[in-house]
């Protein structure tokens with residue numbers, strides 16, 4: 001053997017190796033999913049303008065190293081709504097998880113629990129909320145959309161409270177689906193085996209089949225869409241604190257808090273709704289400033305590395321949520337994949353903290369980042 005090159009029996013190509021990074025998970029998921037499922041889970045609205053901004057604007061933010069800091073006894077802990085959490089990375093609510101892995105939302109909850117990551121269950125879950133909760137663990141928040149009227153929305157909220165969820169997330173940025181070019185091209189439809197089971201029995205909007213209105217949306221759907229007064233009534237009567245998800249301007253953030261929101265999530269829904277909307281990270285600082293510490297501010301959309309978590313925290317977020325990374329973890333390796341992507345994000349956050357001299361989350365202040373790194377010399 002001496003002097004001979006070692007030739008492995010089974011040479012590993014880049015596609016063969018175990019997924020080691022989040023981009024590996026993304027590549028594997030894109031390859032493994034049927035085209036129409038990849039379109040639903042991985043692509044965004046329109047031509048992907050907002051999708052690209054979500055990444056570009058994170059990448060434009062630089063990090064300021066800090067050396068020789070005392071990092072002993074550091075941690076990534078925080079408290080949100082009275083609950084202590086090991087780190088600030090939450091699993092975003094996303095629909096129809098059984099399309100990705102037969103374990104569905106339960107598998108995601110297991111992976112999240114293994115990493116002490118709080119999970120937000122989507123109302124569009126493919127498994128009953130009680131079954132997912134029955135696993136125990138960290139699936140403690142429930143996300144819902146407005147359900148036609150206040151009674152329907154409260155019905156779902158009361159059921160979530162009875163199931164033991166602790167916080168409700170009301171998503172307000174998708175009163176209608178975005179225009180999803182890729183879904184249209186691939187013809188995505190839900191198969192008969194997967195449906196939003198938690199919505200069974202809730203009021204459905206009644207449309208007049210004989211109406212001659214020429215705009216289906218404005219004339220026949222708008223009357224069941226929520227307005228600010230509805231948010232106020234819901235916050236007043238909700239059995240649990242309500243966090244409003246899908247805020248992109250300081251005006252809407254302030255209005256949501258005035259209406260009773262216990263927190264807001266700055267988000268463009270992972271670029272799935274309004275193509276052309278700004279990235280969440282670019283609007284975060286102004287929203288944080290407008291709310292001035294009155295309620296917790298979370299953010300999502302485009303978080304792909306632990307350093308992105310760090311950047312969002314430096315710009316004022318209390319915590320972040322991740323969607324696609326968990327989608328990919330679940331699609332590639334079920335609960336184990338979810339756990340692995342969350343571990344990678346946690347580790348990267350810790351490494352970023354160490355290299356910027358931050359011992360705790362409180363040390364991650366705005367001066368640790370360079371907002372527009374490309375313009376600075």
Ligand SMILES: Cc1cc2nc3c(=O)[nH]c(=O)nc-3n(C[C@H](O)[C@H](O)[C@H](O)COP(=O)(O)O)c2cc1C
Pocket residue numbers: 040041042054092093094095122123124143171245267268269270271272300301302303321322323324325327
């Ligand atoms: C396939 C898919 C389904 C989603 N379903 C929901 C949902 O049911 N409710 C909701 O509030 N947000 C939903 N979202 C948006 C996520 O909660 C989150 O805002 C977004 O994924 C964050 O962006 P990221 O994927 O870039 O991390 C969904 C996202 C994806 C990718």
Ligand SMILES: CCCCCCC(=O)C(=O)O
Pocket residue numbers: 095124174175176177269272
């Ligand atoms: C009217 C919007 C329902 C969408 C449910 C799932 C979701 O939020 C998504 O992004 O897809």
